[in-house]
Amino acid sequence: MWQRHPILPFYVAALRVTIPHIHSEGLVPPGGRAMTVAALPLRPVPGPRGLPLLGHLPAFGQDPLTFLTRLREKFGDTVTWSLGPRRSLLISHPEHIAELLGAVEVSFDTLEIGWTLKQVVGQSVILSHGDDWRRKRALVQPTVRPRQVRAYAATMTECARSSADRWKDGERIDVRAEMALITQRVVVRTLFGNDLGDQTRTLADAMAVTQRETGAELRGISLFLPPWVRTPSRRRLLAAVATIDAEVGRLIRERRSAPADATPHDDLLGRLLAARDEEGLPLTAKEVRDEAVTLWAAGHETTSTALTWAWYLLSAHPEARARLDEELDRVLGGRLPTIDDYEQLSWTQQVVKETLRLYPPVWLLAAVARPGSTLGGTPLPAGTIVWCSQWSTHRDPRWFPDPAAFRPERWHPQAADPVPDHAWFPFGGGPRTCLGARFALVEAALVLAATAQRHHLEFDPGEAAVQPGLLLQSAGPLYATIRRRPTAGSATSAPRPE
Template sequence: MVPGPRGVPLLGNLPEFGKGPLAFFEKLHARGDVVSWQFGPKPSLFIAHPEQVGELLTEVERTFDQPDLGIAFRTLLGNGVVVAKGPDWRRKRSLVQPSVRPKQVRSYAATMSECATDLAESWTDGQRIDVKQHMAALTQLIAVRTIFGVDTAADAEAIGRAMDVAQQEIGAEFSGIGAMLPDWVPTPGRARIRRATAVIDAEVARIVARHRDGDTERPDLLSRLLTAQDETGAHLSDQEIRDETVTLYIGGHETTSSTLVWAWYLLSRNPDAYDALTTELDQVLGDRTPAFDDYTHLPYTQAVVKETLRLYPTIWLLTGIAKEGAVLAGRPVPVGTRVWSSQWVTHRDARWYPEPEEFRPDRWLAEAEEIPEYAWFPFGGGPRVCLGTRFAMVEAVLILAVLARRYRLTVDPGEIRPVPSLTLQPDKEVRATVQAR
């Protein structure tokens, strides 16, 4: 273990971390693969090597515990499967997992392509668009259709606005002084996230009531959650339904929306990769709309998504708390130590990725076998790997396929920097010109 930069009394390295978490983790990594630092008064370790990342992710629930990510995070997600621990987590995972298995994702693929096609048909040659706004609206619509089984702009708009506020406040509290404050301390940010969550709760409650009043079977995720039973025959409670639908919404909307924004940005800056993408789409699809079965026949399109997630991972941070018996790199970790890993840092390590700052989708075709396990972990890994991984990958690939087959998006010149909040967001509007192919 290598000592990290000196901190200040009580706050440790929190002030520097809060100014720029990504730059701070890069600074720690420059010192080594296992570096100690102080998150406030709490002892912490930063790890960057895939072997140690794997040790952390695979040992969660045994020798590492899920950390408390703060009142803002809990206000939004409640005690959903991402937050729950121990037997409660295992029960909820068993109830939620069947809703996002490959068979179920297949049934959602038509909705994904249909929504993307509707967006493509609304575009015109030469049109100027806000890429983030269009991708957010698209993935929101897909989310409310596949998760909630509703199809009105009001549902998507109300939930989407509230989610945007909640995401901003979670990021602000997590990397600021709010991370050190007790839950009972009132702050303007906590008030804002409570108001946003109240909107989300009201929308979810209304949609759940609509489902329960219906007399027909629905194919959406919410309906499957409402009928799911654990081994004792018990159903999820109303609060649990709320927590899981919000969790699935974030996984199905926020992560994919952000990934697509970064993908258009990277493709626009790398015309050779854009040409390779459209060549594959022309050869595989021709003039038809992609379906679920096309996913496996679009390896370069998948590689574009993977390479985007390498450079701009939507989830940029994972942590765990050491329990009795925790070990990293062959050395015991004191109980209570908080261990941090960042996809942003490990994904950009030249040891695993030649020319790590370059956007090279082909590396996932030619060099994939040389990339170590846990050198790429945008969806986490181990027993708590994101349940929506398949959903998110299929959604991103099909949306790219639908839109890039018909249009070329040219993002305006200038660098766009990532801002770490709940997900990794661009620091400004991403404006682009739509060009018909």
């Protein structure tokens, strides 16, 4: 069932870090990047009647997943509605979604909201615009290119193995907490190397506070309070941000004061410090801090959320889990997976993709029309908020037959019903698509493989309640019983290829 919760979740549009993702046809905006233009005309139809002044805000806030899905099912692909006094448009056709996401930074702006989020990530790439955004994107993007992701793969599996080694047969665990522990270790080691030392727990606790308090503010009335109002939640958040600033600032100062002949650090922080723009200028200390914290926030909880839902779905579908067991035994033979195994773990990848279809961590995106904006050839009034929902579109039977069913085989390269472009968009799209998409896909697959080759996780029967907040998470802890696989061998690290 869906957890009914009074929230205002449109802030998630700002949470995705960005890289270019360009289609081959369409307009060419400034900078020479192609922009898709939908051949399908856009013909908006009015949605249900809203309340005076509030519009559809109460229905949206009470149960946004149901609200958005019903808009699509009852009124079609382009539905007008209102979020309070703001004119809104929900688009659900992949062609229109592709055009919208490709037009951000050209004729649409990202929707910015939330004082607390700005305190945490500062003026990082996710909250930048125009030339400032393009500069920061170019500096941050190389830190997670495929070659760098390849170097981090061993860390992913080692962190997964460390957790799996602690699990005991018959033990009950909070799966969400265990997955968060794994991804937190991964992000600490790939972002900061071993520099944190005894401060690892302190910084991790501070980051957890910022995530909790950001979500709490964006779900409540304090979202609308002016910045000078200091609620208890905001005071807790500012104290946590001060802890983060002190620790990350210390790391930046130590790295920059190191001797010139010192061995460079091959982690994300080291790459941010080494980055130079077209004029040869580095990121400032504040910019490095903002991007490092953003990479932490974007690279930790999203992947742990996806892994939690993957385990939940595998428990409910033993035939899919058996097929995963077969693949892991055949490909890995008892050893830990490496990056060279990734392409061979095809069913594992399909499980991850199908999980991201049914339970996309980021489930809603929005952009604001600039003067002169169009979609599908139709002019839009300036200021219109255009929404697209991964949750709703991913469950559209036109693109996904039997959409509520967990069917990883949908993602086989020779599947009978190929998925249209932008019918599946868990990482967004266009020039502001998720910078860490490959990192997340590789991490999810390798962590799942490294833990599933030893254990099964058995959840209690029944459907988990979903809470759409900062991310699409379970409404409460998800507990499962550890069952060691009878045929599971002792996974050991394989030698790295030369």
